[in-house]
Amino acid sequence: MISSNPERLQRAIGYTFKDDSLLHLALTHRSAGGVHNERLEFLGDAVLSWVIADELYHRFPDVSEGDLSPMRSTLVKGKTLAELARSFELGEYIKLGPGELKSGGFRRESILADAVEAIIGAVYLDSGNDSAKEMLLRWYKDRLNTIEPGLSQKDPKTRLQEILQSRKQALPDYQVVEIKGEAHNQQFTVSCSVEGLEKPIIGISTSRRKAEQVAAELVLERLV
Amino acid sequence: MISSNPERLQRAIGYTFKDDSLLHLALTHRSAGGVHNERLEFLGDAVLSWVIADELYHRFPDVSEGDLSPMRSTLVKGKTLAELARSFELGEYIKLGPGELKSGGFRRESILADAVEAIIGAVYLDSGNDSAKEMLLRWYKDRLNTIEPGLSQKDPKTRLQEILQSRKQALPDYQVVEIKGEAHNQQFTVSCSVEGLEKPIIGISTSRRKAEQVAAELVLERLV
Known part of the structure; x- marks a missing residue:
């Protein structure tokens, strides 16, 4: 190696x-x-x-x-x-x-x-x-x-929105793709589509909100 | 001022x-x-x-x-x-x-x-x-x-003991001075006496063990 x-x-x-x-x-x-x-x-x-x-x-x-x-x-x-x-x-x-x-x-x-x-x-x-x-x-x-002051403390969805706005791009589109598991133990799969990325990015977590944040973070990694 | x-x-x-x-x-x-x-x-x-x-x-x-x-x-x-x-x-x-x-x-x-x-x-x-x-x-x-490697990570009682040993002094003497409060919410007052300190140092916490650590830490501050 x-x-x-x-x-x-x-x-x-x-x-x-x-x-x-x-x-x-x-x-x-x-x-x-x-x-x-x-x-x-x-x-x-x-x-x-x-x-x-x-x-x-x-x-x-x-x-x-x-x-x-x-x-x-x-x-x-x-x-x-x-x-x-x-x-x-x-x-x-x-x-x-x-x-x-x-x-x-x-x-x-x-x-x-x-x-x-x-x-x-x-x-x-x-x-x-x-x-x-x-x-x-x-x-x-x-x-x-x-790097911009104040951006890094914000949550990924907010940062993503601000970056897209500053670039005059359309806002991201979040869609729930799948919900699995029983009521107290669910897994949410969310997609996030952004202009300029070939395909939607998937986020998975225990709530819709968290899955959206995961997806937004992954999108940010590709954009920034 | x-x-x-x-x-x-x-x-x-x-x-x-x-x-x-x-x-x-x-x-x-x-x-x-x-x-x-x-x-x-x-x-x-x-x-x-x-x-x-x-x-x-x-x-x-x-x-x-x-x-x-x-x-x-x-x-x-x-x-x-x-x-x-x-x-x-x-x-x-x-x-x-x-x-x-x-x-x-x-x-x-x-x-x-x-x-x-x-x-x-x-x-x-x-x-x-x-x-x-x-x-x-x-x-x-x-x-x-x-400063000595390894000393600072140890808990206060251990550090105090090691310092006293290295100075060939007697080990500290811990005494429970008071236990107050009901069973699930007690407050322990412990004294720690060390050669060379005029009077015992008092530590107070929610368990005997913790109160001893508090007292040892306070003694260390005076010794080091």
């Missing part, structure tokens, strides 16, 4: 290590045994939070702390880091133990997100604050250009 | 501002109306976490992430920041609204802790990473020299 071409990964992340062993360590999951990437992850998490806080502070001079904090959370949360990992095809490079390998750990969101933080820590050790900051601002360029 | 001598505060924190307005902003609580210190607090919190993570990472090369994280939490938590604030006599300089002034807000832990983070943010803006880091390492010198 481990790709033998770390140059490709370094091109993807936009950074070439002076000390290859740091990159190797950042890619070594605890399950592989021996020294692993968790200490680098600890360091990288702190560096990431600092760089993002600094950037948001300066980019949004009129935005209150109450809005800056959730914006930072959105940018540094595991889901976002896992998206970055996938864009680097990082799963192909992570060294896992046999158990995690078998169960497809290289696709697991938390393992991907942790490895991204470990890479940040490794770059920080390899060449300091400024290089790490520069790399992170490149990774986050689009997300920083599109 | 506001001291007219910011030089004294700057001597206490060990930093002289180029731009006095940053210090002024850092000391302005939201209740004072107008522009206040919460954005600086957001920035300072991130800078502090980064500096402490970086320092712990390098000082403790053999300590796992599982121990580093709680060590960092101990160092950056509100209680620790409020202790720093008190050592700077920061309460005398914080600008509060009339309501907070009346209710003694300048003594409130959260207001003190937030102002400390805001000062960190202000120093960071005033002269950058390196100055902020240098100042923080001075502030935290003793705490960094005494």
Whole structure:
């Protein structure tokens, strides 16, 4: 599973290590045994939070702390880091133990997100604050250009509606597709259709309202 | 209430501002109306976490992430920041609204802790990473020299016992002083006596075990 071409990964992340062993360590999951990437992850998490806080502070001079904090959370949360990992095809490079390998750990969101933080820590050790900051601002360029104060705290349906309105598109169309199970234990399947998406996106949950939110969140992931 | 001598505060924190307005902003609580210190607090919190993570990472090369994280939490938590604030006599300089002034807000832990983070943010803006880091390492010198991996995650009774053992002192003596209330809603008062403390420390909670932990925590605050 481990790709033998770390140059490709370094091109993807936009950074070439002076000390290859740091990159190797950042890619070594605890399950592989021996020294692993968790200490680098600890360091990288702190560096990431600092760089993002600094950037948001300066980019949004009129935005209150109450809005800056959730914006930072959105940018540094595991889901976002896992998206970055996938864009680097990082799963192909992570060294896992046999158990995690078998169960497809290289696709697991938390393992991907942790490895991204470990890479940040490794770059920080390899060449300091400024290089790490520069790399992170490149990774986050689009997300920083599109993030909006106040949006991230709102629920997915509201955010989806606001984004479509700002793009002058039609509002999403939610339809209940299926209701299964007994009264106290029902499962609702809802579809959400949006202009520009080829087919409706399905959300499943224990209530109609929740299933709509799930579908809206999935649509947002494709749109943003 | 506001001291007219910011030089004294700057001597206490060990930093002289180029731009006095940053210090002024850092000391302005939201209740004072107008522009206040919460954005600086957001920035300072991130800078502090980064500096402490970086320092712990390098000082403790053999300590796992599982121990580093709680060590960092101990160092950056509100209680620790409020202790720093008190050592700077920061309460005398914080600008509060009339309501907070009346209710003694300048003594409130959260207001003190937030102002400390805001000062960190202000120093960071005033002269950058390196100055902020240098100042923080001075502030935290003793705490960094005494913090031990593994201690902070343990419960207060265990920590107290370990500290006393390491100092070759007698173990603490816990006594139930009072049990009040009906069977399903009892209140336990426990005393904890330790060599070197003038009088026993009292802990109160809903069970004997919890009251002992409360007392141990209070004893730890006096010892450490």
